[in-house]
Amino acid sequence: MAEKIIQVKNLVKKFGHFIANDHLTFDVYKSEIFGFLGANGAGKTTAMKILCGLSSPTSGEINIAGFDVYTETDLIKKNIGYMSQKFSLYEDLTIEENITFYAGIYGLSMKQIKEKMDVLLSKLDLQDSRKKLIASLPLGWRQKLAFSIAIFHDPKIVFLDEPTSGVDPITRRQFWDLIYEATHHGITCFVTTHYMDEAEYCDRISIMVDGRIEALDTPDKLKEQFQAENMNDVFVKLTRN
């Protein structure tokens, strides 16, 4: 069995009397693409913040990349990457500046940054654009760059919060290529999306309804379990009841 990189046992998060996360229990394995799905307001963001060490759970045992969410949040932050559609890069900084800024935060030396930046920019075919402002890049490029920066410090896990919202169909697929490639290199990808076809790109998926995980399995097994033709049907069946 593969190594467990995320271990969550009975995660509970309450806001006053409201239970946002109600005894979540799941594991994510190393190099896995784990899809974290759920309706708006189901409690995904709350859970994700806890997994990233940004918020404390009310109770439960949670271990991220070998670190405890109560006592080792700084170590968690160092060992994960994060990217969302809503905010990814600084528009008024250049590509080069954004990379240097993020890599610097994660403690890479200038020498390391320079070496890795050259490799990255040539891979993305952006060498000639390194002095360009992010604002001048098309959205698709921005998203690809944002992902590459999120894994620039070789984190064990990268959290992707709706990374492909509003992106054209070709770029969306190129983005998933980057995800496949990252997992190929041993990085675990924890991803949320509203595109149900993307849910099928994941190795395993959990679906949250009203603060609980109501289903967790591979896309194929979920379709079988719910006698559904695609993930959209699975999702509708689960969340409408």
Place this chain on the structure above:
Amino acid sequence: MPRQSIVVENLSKSYDNVKAVHAINFNVDEGEIFGLIGPDGAGKTTIFRMLVTLMIPDEGKAIIEGFDSVSEYKKIRKIIGYMPGKFSLYHDLTVEENLKFYATIFGTTIQENYYLIKDIYSQIEPFRKRLAGKLSGGMKQKLALSCALIHKPSVLFLDEPTTGVDAVSRKEFWEMLKHLKEQGITILVSTPYMDEAVLCDRVALIMNGNILSIDTPQNIIDNFQEDMIAIRTENIYRLLNDLREYSQTKTAFPFGRFVHYTDKSGNVNEKEIYTYLQSKNYKHIEMNPVKANIEDCFIKLMKQ
């Protein structure tokens, strides 16, 4: 010939040096649900702003219910409903106060047109004393739609009403639009979700300020005349890379657990591909002919 609610002729708009909308043309019939389908940055919002008279086009014209968007903008504003992509109601007013505010501006009352919004508004009515800023995303969306409808507009403009909304709420939202259509309201709606195209009567696929195609969703799909197969193996990442190296591959893009493959020759030789993949040591190879969906069509049009 049905009456045309929206007529767009050679409409263009640039920001500094960026051409956001490039001489586009389309018409929307009365009572039609017409979709502008395209990714962020395609120009959808710019088109909306020109049509709802908030922005003056550089070139071309837009006619809404017979009125010119520049010279008769005041008349247009009275008869349209507009729901911008960004939630733009008053956060510090309650649900009910927002609705009342919009009704009053248009010289009507909530009671007068209540029948029109009943299906939608009744879902958020239990929270009518709550501040709009404190609503969940789905509830904000329902309030915004109610406010856009309260003066009984003849044309409804919805700019990305379902972006960031989960699959179930999206489905419910489209059901609401169908009901509005039955009331005779013309609807122009934009979305980055390609699968929503099939819910429209007609769509314009948009990319970089240009319309790639205008038609019924069915015709767009029927116009995809190349052979296509869906291939699946135990490892999709390896499969994608192997197919990209295959000499006959025109396109290979993942669709769910499968890769959709088209061939340079236009015809797919399944046997040859099977042999090729066998030589790459896959344990499980599954292949089926597959019909294109809207996304396949969009990808094809993007590449032309």
